[in-house]
Amino acid sequence: MTTDVRTVTEADFADWHRALRTGFLHEPVLTAEQLDARRRQFVEGRLLGAFDGGRCVATYRSFAQEVTAVGGAPVPANAVSNVTVTPTHRRRGLLTRMMNRDLAAAKERGDVVGTLIAAEYPIYGRYGFGPATWTTQWTVEVPRAGLDPRWSGPEDGGRIDLVDGEDVRKLGPELYERVRRAQPGAVSRDELYWQVHTGAVRFGTEWTEPFYAVYRSASGEVEGLVSYESDDNWHDKQPHDTADVNWLIAATPAAERALWRYLCSIDWITKVKSGWRGPDDLLPFFLPDPRAARVTEHADWLWVRILDVVRALEARTYEGTGSLVLEVVDGWGSPRASEAERGGGLAGGRFRLEASPEGASCAPAGGAAADLTLPVGELATVWLGDESLVRLAALGRVREEREGAARKADALFRTSGRPWCPDIF
Numbered sequence: 187m188t189t190d191v192r193t194v195t196e197a198d199f200a201d202w203h204r205a206l207r208t209g210f211l212h213e214p215v216l217t218a219e220q221l222d223a224r225r226r227q228f229v230e231g232r233l234l235g236a237f238d239g240g241r242c243v244a245t246y247r248s249f250a251q252e253v254t255a256v257g258g259a260p261v262p263a264n265a266v267s268n269v270t271v272t273p274t275h276r277r278r279g280l281l282t283r284m285m286n287r288d289l290a291a292a293k294e295r296g297d298v299v300g301t302l303i304a305a306e307y308p309i310y311g312r313y314g315f316g317p318a319t320w321t322t323q324w325t326v327e328v329p330r331a332g333l334d335p336r337w338s339g340p341e342d343g344g345r346i347d348l349v350d351g352e353d354v355r356k357l358g359p360e361l362y363e364r365v366r367r368a369q370p371g372a373v374s375r376d377e378l379y380w381q382v383h384t385g386a387v388r389f390g391t392e393w394t395e396p397f398y399a400v401y402r403s404a405s406g407e408v409e410g411l412v413s414y415e416s417d418d419n420w421h422d423k424q425p426h427d428t429a430d431v432n433w434l435i436a437a438t439p440a441a442e443r444a445l446w447r448y449l450c451s452i453d454w455i456t457k458v459k460s461g462w463r464g465p466d467d468l469l470p471f472f473l474p475d476p477r478a479a480r481v482t483e484h485a486d487w488l489w490v491r492i493l494d495v496v497r498a499l500e501a502r503t504y505e506g507t508g509s510l511v512l513e514v515v516d517g518w519g520s521p522r523a524s525e526a527e528r529g530g531g532l533a534g535g536r537f538r539l540e541a542s543p544e545g546a547s548c549a550p551a552g553g554a555a556a557d558l559t560l561p562v563g564e565l566a567t568v569w570l571g572d573e574s575l576v577r578l579a580a581l582g583r584v585r586e587e588r589e590g591a592a593r594k595a596d597a598l599f600r601t602s603g604r605p606w607c608p609d610i611f
């Protein structure tokens with residue numbers, strides 16, 4: 187019997203969710219209320235499923251998103267999520283079929299990139315995605331940090347107040363818009379994001395009501411928000427509580443400093459777990475002893491798939507000045523996929539990039555000699571400025587066609603701040 191890959195209708199929704207939960211090894215059945223909450227994510231045509239004898243055995247969802255390019259421009263993205271194949275149907279090419287179909291549709295629609303957060307590193311490179319941002323978690327040993335225990339609020343005239351979820355739904359969206367426009371790699375959030383992350387809409391995962399704190403500057407401007415939980419951990423008649431940060435967003439270093447300082451000042455808290463931060467986060471250096479902040483996790487985070495090289499390269503800014511001819515190789519190599527299914531050539535070609543701090547142009551380079559040859563996934567890896575072409579050349583992942591081209595390209599592509607995506611989706 188053939189397995190049919192097709193778009194999912196409202197009638198398939200419960201079955202599709204059962205397959206999704208099964209693929210992620212979660213309890214397979216959702217309550218009617220949880221299903222209703224999830225219906226808000228339903229967009230006709232953007233959910234795919236594979237069906238075997240009428241039963242859903244694979245899931246895939248994409249949705250419209252914007253990702254911030256270097257310099258702050260929002261770039262239209264096809265965000266990919268909810269990818270699962272039921273264990274009984276794995277390694278028969280179902281993901282490949284869904285991915286090919288969706289990326290071709292995204293290209294057709296005019297999306298510039300695809301984005302996703304990869305569950306496992308080896309899955310998505312074959313489809314032309316590359317890891318474009320990284321993330322780090324720290325655990326701060328508060329007693330070792332060297333902080334003054336008498337601290338009772340920001341010294342800069344700002345203030346910190348505790349608020350509830352409803353306040354966060356009011357204050358968060360505007361603050362986040364400011365944050366994401368200044369943060370390459372950050373992605374857009376819709377209203378549902380704020381509802382889910384403040385417990386107003388429950389998708390079926392466990393919910394513990396967190397604490398929320400807001401930082402306002404001396405002039406009363408909302409500049410930072412944090413959501414955190416604590417574990418009520420006492421032993422030997424001593425508190426050993428951990429403040430576990432769900433998320434912290436700050437539009438200014440002052441807000442960031444004040445919120446971390448606040449978390450490290452809470453009585454009973456001996457550890458602060460930072461949650462997923464950008465790898466060059468300032469947190470350790472807010473502490474008199476930065477070694478009190480130990481890196482506990484470090485991993486690739488946002489993966490990008492370039493769908494339109496010209497628009498992707500023109501959307502970002504460049505700190506250096508120069509001209510480069512790039513041979514971008516596209517097409518992936520699943521031996522089981524037919525040529526039509528592979529979708530190779532979605533974005534490949536030879537392009538000339540002329541860049542300077544004043545602006546950039548990119549156009550097909552015709553027969554001009556290439557400076558660098560690189561797979562489309564490696565272009566994604568350098569697009570947000572986080573990887574070095576010299577390193578990629580040393581690894582044999584890009585090829586210099588002209589000596590010194592990788593160093594020259596680094597001078598254009600690399601950025602002073604590292605990209606970061608605060609979200610998981």
Ligand SMILES: CC(=O)SCCNC(=O)CCNC(=O)[C@H](O)C(C)(C)COP(=O)(O)OP(=O)(O)OC[C@H]1O[C@@H](n2cnc3c(N)ncnc32)[C@H](O)[C@@H]1OP(=O)(O)O
Pocket residue numbers: 209210266267268269270271272275276277278279280281282283302303304305306308309312519520521522
């Ligand atoms: C954005 C997100 O949603 S991330 C979440 C991803 N989902 C999960 O991790 C849930 C558990 N895993 C799964 O459901 C499945 O294993 C999937 C979705 C990752 C892969 O689905 P499949 O249908 O088995 O993939 P498919 O058969 O199309 O595989 C294509 C190729 O990728 C390879 N591949 C697929 N998954 C993996 C993996 N986890 N690790 C290494 N290689 C993989 C296959 O071996 C195959 O290679 P080949 O063509 O050279 O033989």
